[in-house]
Amino acid sequence: MDNIANKVATIHTQRFDQEPDVFRSPGRINIIGEHTDYNEGFVLPAAIDRYVYIGISRRVDNLIKLYSINFDKIVYSTVELIEMQEEQWANYILGICKLLAPTYSHGFEMTVYGDVPIGAGLSSSAALESAVGYAVNAVFALGYDRMQLAQIGQQCEHQFIGVRCGIMDQFASLHGRLNQVMKLDCRNLDYSYFPLELGDYEFVLLNTNVSHSLASSAYNDRRSQCETGVAQLQMRYPEVHSLRDASVEMLDLAIPDPSEQSYIKSRFVIEEIQRVSKVCDYLNEGALDKVGELMYATHRGLKEAYEVSCPELDYLVDYIREYPEVLGARMMGGGFGGCTLNLVKKTFVAELIERVSKAYESLFGIALDSYVVKLGEGTAHVH
Incomplete structure (x- = not known):
């Protein structure tokens, strides 16, 4: 376990008195292919070594408690009544939770930390959406695959954030591989990997x-x-x-x-x-x-x-x-x-x-x- 994952686990345990599962999802760069994804073209992204981390533990009731280490803020909700709130970071999480809500019944505690710079074009929001979707999917055994989770992240942007983005950012975050770039066909979602050799x-x-x-x-x-x-x-x-x-x-x-x-x-x-x-x-x-x-x-x-x-x-x-x-x-x-x-x-x-x-x-x-x-x-x- 890396140092940041350990930090998230420790802070989560201290705040919620439960040992969490910890997940992480990367930011991304795009080698080339800007604004082609929502035009059914090709993109060439790669995951990078900066991540959003999610610590999550299940509850026995229907409460949802979200804590951001970066902002030192806590937000509350319930599984049945998820509404967008003033804390924008929380809305990326709540949007995913609302889209997944019909498939799980118990609440959870979640601790969030990221070292993907916000507003830098590295898709910190998609990394957060992907980490949350993957974590909730895993903890509640919902059965979604990575591409389905990417599509749920895209829906979150469309329905709750108000950005009609393509699927590249969530795809890259969920499907990244070490030292590989991905060529994604944004029409049919076919993709292939190949090594990136930059030499000097x-x-x-x-x-x-x-x-x-x-x-x-x-x-x-x-x-x-x-x-x-x-x-x-x-x-x-x-x-x-x-x-x-x-x-x-x-x-x-x-x-x-x-x-x-x-x-x-x-x-x-x-x-x-x-x-x-x-x-x-x-x-x-x-x-x-x-x-x-x-x-x-x-x-x-x-x-x-x-x-x-x-x-x-x-x-x-x-x-x-x-x-x-x-x-x-x-x-x-x-x-x-x-x-x-x-x-x-x-x-x-x-x-x-x-x-x-x-x-x-x-x-x-x-x-x-x-x-x-x-x-x-x-x-x-x-x-």
Whole structure:
């Protein structure tokens, strides 16, 4: 059992006077494939070595008691009457519990701790949802498989949080494997693993520590614009069910005005789906320089076409692309803040972090956080 799992178990026992089962679920990075998941495209995520931990013990009555170590807050509910509350961290848990509630009858105590940075684009919320779903499923022997739990996490976002996300984040958290990336087909949920061999390079996350308020509303707007693009494509190509089925040439004929937002947003997604397949080929070939070029291309599209970047993210990408030791960089996640993902030569990481941190804080007055991430294990029972 790792040190954090031991900490969670100890705190849970002290607070609730019961020894818990402890589960953990990882955050994730996405090598490439932004905003493709809800368009039935491909994504290329990997679990990372930062986790949300859940300590859980069963009760004999119907009470639910939730305690967050990070926020030092406790929330109460019952199995029969689960309602959303002011504590936002608790709503991710309660949403999952409400979706699962018809299948269990007893209450429980739950202690939560996470070291996945919140708001950094590493899907801390999906890690929490996945950990909770997996834990409740295991403790009450409900019989759900990992993909079903991922879908329940996605439903929680849609129904209780108000974000119409795709399934990538929950999938990656639940299905991660050590030192492997996953290519997920978001249409039929087929997936495959293959090793990620970075050699002399490693992934570095640079956290802007900003979270602009546009993120949730803009995410839903972009999804609607893509749906409009599909509807326009279907008028000419009825066989098109999603942007996954379209090419740029088809888009040009279906939407003759390239200044329409539905055209601009749809074209980005179509090109991004193509980039996922190219990156898989380049990883198999060991062509990391070409992977890096496509990371830069994705960022340019997210900035100029999809319009989900922000000055802080753009500055970080522009700053480090001047260094030959950096093969690629891009913003990662829904947008308007969070992290950039950077493919950096190992021997240059410390120097790069020192330089970019000083430059960033000097310009924006905000401290820059950095994380060197390794690929981690998916959701698991750890104690």
